[in-house]
Amino acid sequence: MTRELRVVGTSVLRDDAIDKVTGAARYTTDLALPGMLHAAILTSPHASARIVGVDLEAARAVPGVRAVLVGSDLDVRLGLYLRDKRILARDVVRYQGEPVAAVAADTLDAAREACHRIRVEYEELPAVFDPRDAMAAGAPLVHPDLASYDHMRGVFFPKPGTNVAHHQKIRKGDARAAIAAADVRIEASFYNPPVQHVPMETHASIAQALPESRVEIWTSSQSPYTVRHLLSACLGLPHAAIRVHVPYVGGGFGGKAGLGLEPLATVLSRAAGGRPVLVTATREQEFNTTPSRQGLHSTIKIGATRDGRITALEATYVWDAGAYADYGVNVGRAAAYSGAGPYAIDHCSIDSYVVYTNKVYGTAYRGFGHLEVLWGIERAMDQMARKLGLDPAEFRRRNLLKEGDTTITGELFTAGHGKPVECLDAVAKAIDWGRPSGAPSAPHKVRGKGIAMLHKAPAMPTYTSCAAVIKLDEDGAADVLVSGVDYGQGTYTVLRQIAAEELGLPIGKVHLTWDCDTALTPYDWQTVASRFSYMGGNAVIEAAADCLRQLKAVAAQALGVAPETIVCEDEVAFPVAEPDRAISYKDLALGYTFPNGNAIGGPIIGHGRFIATGLTHLDPETGQGRPAQFWTYGAHAVEIEVDTETGEIEILHIATAVDAGKVLNPLSCTGQVIGGVVQGLGSTLLEGFQFDDKGRLLNPSFVDYKIPTAKDLPRRMTPIFLENPQPGGPYGARGVAEHPMISVPSAIGNALADALGIDYTVLPLSPERVLLGIQKREKTT
């Protein structure tokens, strides 16, 4: 394809930025419906307890209170893949922070006051907090009724009578025998704590109950159609009875996928006689009531030949699901089929267990388990390289997937997958890999370099689909309608670029409606997994082609020529040999009118769609199959300086290469890399939940849970994009949104090992942890 691109591939500025810098952008909590009530949530102080009694009298007596609900009022089960959850805890609570009661009142103050006056009597029950303990025989069961829960069959495999919500197996060759026979072996264990997404806008939903059990919802969500679908299932309503709007969303990172506060807002509105109810998570509730990223315990064994070929990899991943399965089971599944890194390995065995505990539950978070498993894999690869006496980059180069290899699920690696080795080489070059670091800035500081690979494919159902509609305006401009959500990543701008490119319009004449509305905008599964530009982009290409077909048909009839001779560009349609007979889009958009008044055509509305193709469920026993529409590969290389007196790590330079296939918008792609790397720094250096021995979250606020600030940036960040095209991707593009965050911890952990000679295995690499490691080494030497 040699067509020259006009708009795609350029740094078109986001038009939503205008609304956002002026304060005009309206988010869910900025909406005020007539008669809207405000809700407050009472959460459980216990990690595991039976609800013995509830006294609501004093709460109901607070002036302005319109509805008070507790779990016993609501016999409904919710769940994404496994229906294990209640809107409000019923009979038992399973984590500290779980919603137990909720109040809707005229004011937020009244709702909060009423919550304070609710008396709940609890009888504490045995609890389990470490997922490894939860797997032991005789552990307290978080869900004794697991056998009775509905779940997505054939994909997820809960083990009734245990705390295992899902067990994903990957089996290729005979890993055990190959490790036993290997020239060189290593075994290592790693840990990632649970962390929070920390969108700047907390979860918020408004619901208004309507006659005939209908409900209208405005919500801060990544998934209008999934919200509708899951609500329809749990409330027993037809889909058309539920209308979901998504206005501007203040960040999500996976935490606003699936169902959030929508069911609670719905039942409160019903209980309040149909008054609209706004439920907003407080920041504290965002930490310990809404879901987090799961913790992970990894154990990894690698076998290799003396000349540095990996022969086998065995891994056990034990995920801390918390109290409910939500997205966590799918994280455990997806991270397993990616769970050996982007390497060609003939013998591989992975067991990934998603295990219930009495803690805040887990869900999708940017990278969907890959940051976590690659923390272990990429650290273990460095340990193996060291044991072999090989340069870590060279060791990886010998083992990276290349054309003709097969992945651990049996997928053939082709040229269309991109070039992991080019990513590795690009980042190595960027930081002068192989050359010693410059002198540290002080005698008590040391420098080191580290490198790590990353990969990820969208984790989604085999039949994931979406659609786009383009309608032409009276002035010949185009309106694009989609239901994927741009919650900051910039996809809407990319889709506008694609529509402009395909339709022959200037970018300023392509608009995209920001309010998703399940009653008006066409289906999209949900906006997760770095799939929206890929799938939505293809749908927009098809919708534009549909518009062009219609434009050409009308123009051909108007001009008395065959439609196939019509060319559409620069807002006009003309016969290829007669550009002087051009008709402008605006004279075709609603239908063409002849000089005598006769009219033909009609309003032009194009429709496009996309469905994943060729994907299969994974074999339950071997994990073999085709899970991925496409893969994106990348690498980070980093140079750090460590203060051996304080344990502080300064990032001198981090280079990040992603094989994007095609960079659709350089400014946006760069924004994804820089934003992702800094978010990855949070997971690396700062972030992690801390619980006391009763399972109570100790750091549910920005006072005690720090995320990176403007003061925490690396001295230098270098984004690098490769463009080895993806067959089937729009203009050859792949998803790139999650990837920059993945393996940031691994690269820094490897650099830390290079600088100090200490193998840290637990995140975050806080100054305290780093310093304790240094002190421990000093004691033992």
Next chain:
Amino acid sequence: METASVPSGLTLLEFLRDRLHLTGTKEGCGIGECGACTVLLDEKPVTACLVLAAEADGCTVETVEGEATDGQLSVLQRAFVETGAVQCGFCTPGMIMSARGLLRRSPNPSDDEIVEAMAGNLCRCTGYEAILTAVRLCAKGGRR
């Protein structure tokens, strides 16, 4: 000029958002830790969630809604748009007001001053680099 009688416990943030319907100022944490609700109170940046509405009596309050003039973006706003400093946008109003406060007191700030002034505003999307670039662009002649 706004004249209002307010309950003693009402915060400036609630007053702006709920009474004056100026919803550009956002609530990110409610305890003064994230900076999303930053406004200028007599030209100084404050987190409006920690200021009582009554404390603003007689003061000049500037919010993001006042940053553009006659529908034209200020140089600062334009810089945010053009450098890619905006992703989800929820932190943006607070960022703009912190930057405005800085440029008021120090029209040509050093890089350290810029980082210091913006470090109280959390952003989870952008990684800050583009935001700092936007403010740097305005550090030289970036008055509206």
